[in-house]
Amino acid sequence: DISIALKTLVGTDQIDFGLVPYLKLNNKLQINELSGFTSILIQLAKDQGNDEEQYEDLIEQYLLNPRTLIFPEITTEEYANYPMLKLLGSLEITSYALFPLYYNGKLVGCLELYTKKAEEFNGSTLTKIEAAFPLLAQLFQNIIIDFNNDIQDVVTDKFTALQPSVQWRFHEAAYNYMQSGARERNLPIEPVFFKNVYPFYGAVDIRNSSIQRNEAIRKDLYNHFEILEQTITAIKQTITLCKENEIPHEESIWNYKHLQELSDREILKTEDYLQRQIPTSLNNLKSIHPEISSIVDRYYQLTRSEGKTYEHRERYEKSLQMINVAVTRHLDDFNAELQNIFPCYFEKFRTDGVEFDIYLGQSIAPKIPFNDQLLSNFRLKQLSVLAEIAQTTNNLGPYFSLPLETTQLIFVYEKPIDVSFRIDEQRFDVEGSYNIRYQMVKKRIDKAHIRNTDERLTQPGKIAIVYFNSAEAKEYAGYIKKLQKQGLLNGDLEYLDIEELQGVEGLKALRVGVSLKRAINFS
Template identity: 30%
Template sequence: MRTSLPNCANSNNQCSMNPQLPPSEFDWLAICQHSRRLLMAVVEPNDFKLQFANAAFCHLAGIQPLQGVDSHSPTPLLSFLSTEDRLVLRQLYQRHVFYQMICQLQPQLLQASWMATLLNLIEEPIVVALTSPTYSEPRFIQFWLNSERLHVESTGAQADRLIETAIAKGDSAVLQAALMGKKALRLEGYRISGSLLLEGLDVTDRETIRQLTQLLINRDSILTPKKFNEVNRLLRSLFQANNVLILRSENTQAQISLGTAYDALEHCVYSMASLKGSHFLRAAKANQVQIVGDLSTDCPTDCEAMLLQQGWRSLLLIPLGVATAESSDSGQLLGLVALLSDRPNQFTPQDTKNASELILALTSALRQASQQQFAHIHPAVAWRFLQEAERRSWGLLPQPIIFANVYPLYGISDIRGSSQERNRAIQADLIEQFRLGLAIVEAVCQSQDTALGKQLQQDLLSYIKRLEEKITVDAEITAIQYLKAHLEIYFDYFAQCGEAAKTAVEAYRQACKNVHQCVYQARSQYDRMVNEVNTQLQQTWDRWQMRMQKISPHYCDCELTDGIDHMIYTGASIDPKFTPFHLHSLRYEQLRAVCECARTALKIQAQYDTQLELTHLVLAQDITVDIIHDEKTEKTFDVRGTRDTRYEIVKKRIDKALDSSSRDRITQPRMLTIVYSTEEEWQEYQQYLQYLIRESWLAPEIESGAVESLQGVEGLKFARVRILPENP
């Protein structure tokens, strides 16, 4: 007659899953019953139903001792595991069954050489994620399986004859395939009885640190929302924290990033000087993980006051970098990661130990993020930015990024008269909207005798007349404001003044039913046309850029406005293999690319029957310039020095320049204009023009002249030649 183990509610606090187990068989479990760390459970073979579990396991699994599952419906261990982890547990179980088959059916094979491999495999623990109602996140458990009380016997005809034969013959190939999981055992061919003992330890901290390390060292920037949220979740789970803060030291500033409730990043900036005496810089100077127990009693700087105001009370600070300067709190600080809690004295010495294990991975992640802030930089010059990012990641002082003695190549394909075309579109839309408004007022006046309505009618007529005569710069804003203030405020009333007025109001509202909340038909058509021109020009230029980069890697910045303009810098400081041949090849290829852009524009004109005309200009200069990256501006590069500034002035004004003789624009539709300063420059580009004429890019007639003096720039000349359409 079998007797049951006492329930967890009894004096020995055992958690019984099956009252049929005799306590005499499991006296050895008593010593582990009250363990807080060692997890022990006895399970049935095949279905892994729990027969017994100690208090630690019951707590982890969220099993209430007083509501323990009785013998008729014992809790299966597999219900706490994912599908993947169930498979891992079953594979280990099959190896144990295999081992017991040998021990009990063919014990002489225990001396075989391959048995050592099997013994190692069954002694290895597995790590599974156990889902528990006690915890918000799965707990990682390292389990060992003990099968000493497992009994295996063949059922006869249904047994796995292949395995039995292999065991009997000592067929190592088949046996090794079985023990490595390459051949599954047909366990239905055996009668398996007894019980299995699971011994486990909660290794959630260790496993979370492993996962964090793998996540942190991959190449995605930690400051991207997706990766930050994953890191944030794991760090909060590991340290039982509420949020994560990342501080990056950049020159004299500290860039601070905080997670938000919306899975986004919130950024703010503090000067390093304002952090003097802060807990952040104290941890950096000590170069060790530190705990701030309660900010409400020790809040030395505005930054920490901001955190306290947001509800954070305790901090776990992980400095990344080495503070070597005695006179500086920050020293060579790369950055710092802080765990935040809304409870005081949340963090423990064990948290400090776990945080220390993450320093290398966090440092790697922050260095990666520092380098990737230059990810948008043009590939030809990215190597220099990455060099500087690496220097700064080690805490070294910033150095300017300069490319000296580079040749500038500037060109532009500009929509001629785009401002006038857009003004005409604005004029058409405003007149249409005012006429719709006038129709409303006229309908109202027809339905009732209203003196104010007649005056409003006269105002609208006068406004329409002024719009038809000319359009001013501010008309797009002031005209709409006028309608809103003097007409639209009456719409609810006007809609009640007869069916004609109601219909007119509805027509006005429908015409303005768009994101601009005004009539935007002509402007929309203009915008679509300009966008189409820009898109096709960009695609054309990009195709040629791929060819040009193969000649010699160079920096190229391309901007879209009403047309497209490009700025190229090339030279030995960018490409060490650079030679005069590469320079001349790039200049010639630039001209061919601009001609192709012109042909693209001609195709657009024919396809869309548009009146938009494009002009094309290339600025020649044989004098090198120095370019420097200024982090305080949005531009990637600025020219350096007074001699370089002249080139920038010419760039900004040359497309509006006039012929000093005719006072016409030097740029003309469907023509390529080259602007130069010296006879040497002209001789070089004259040769290129002859090549382009020979290749049927250009017509043979070349016009020339002098450029009217620009402010601060004199002596420029130009040559102009018609671009031929593509020969069908």
């Protein structure tokens, strides 16, 4: 135990120690997160229910200007200058010191020294403890390194773990990196890429999600302004002699009866007004006029995040979450099924809905024979899973707190492409100028219209299949026919031309309705 060793060093057990390694997570200091390493001041502040932000601010101020603080016998004047020292009085601690510790010129933590017997706190004690500073600094540096490595291991394991289908190639690159001596010379690692893979793209989108979200926000803002108006009226009735400029002017409040006419930018300004400016005004009023405390407190109670002013947004988010959970379950099962057929790279992206990319090809699994029949199987299964997703999201309708609908989209790209792993973004991306066309089309088709109309290509209850060549249309018409026979798709297949998009022309689409009457078990 480090504390016992330090007590032996100073020659008395009447002195205690606090050890605080400078552990940061997302640039925020982590206090008392490591067993056995604690600060007596911070622990007392927590035990006595002190405001966390208050002592965190004090810590941050200290870290901006770290310095040795020594209080041989804490006086009333020192209590006034350093209010946190009052906490020590509850344990009858009379002497306290705080030493910053540095490793190679970098702050790595602090050492606290404290005692209930002031006579034990002398120059000899401090001289002896200073001898331990280099070892403690080394210890703290090791703790910081281990902490950061542990965090990274968990993140890699749980969030950005390499998919088994491509892991072999990264292991190969890592081995080459070490064997070549590039690691010792801190040279870049070799690029990881897969050539001639067939891309599959699919998307399940929430129809009019931005409109629905903004409508929910507007309704909540309306409720918020009603409560605010009632609050200001009550304040004026209570403090009739207050200065006019102390109360927010009603004309400075947005005319909430016209919230429907606000742009998205104006909505953001309105939210800032309610969340930042109004609380500042009300808190100032409350400090000057304590008699309105109950009115202001009631306003905060009524506008808390669990209340009426967030009701419609909460309903939207719950419905959205139900859809995304259901879609993700389908796609996870779909991925597992594909991996059993042939190893492939499968990646999901969360937007308002869910998008996914699949890369399939011999280069991903060099030791397993690849053939064109695999392509046909994957394409049929992709079409089938999107039909099942459409059924599921439709069947979820009665359970939504806010009605939402999904559209389903597939982009067919016949030619194989090359993909490489981008270390900076931790994902695969297309390689080569010609292949970038695939990525460009993907980003532009979700809002596309049918040529010479205002009708969106993607529609609720339907699957849109975007393609370039007639051979692709013929192939997918065969898959559609199979699923129609199974009762999964309707007999309403359409052949459509898509409007010219920026930098893209000649796109066509098949569109077919999904049989929504069929019950799907989505539990």
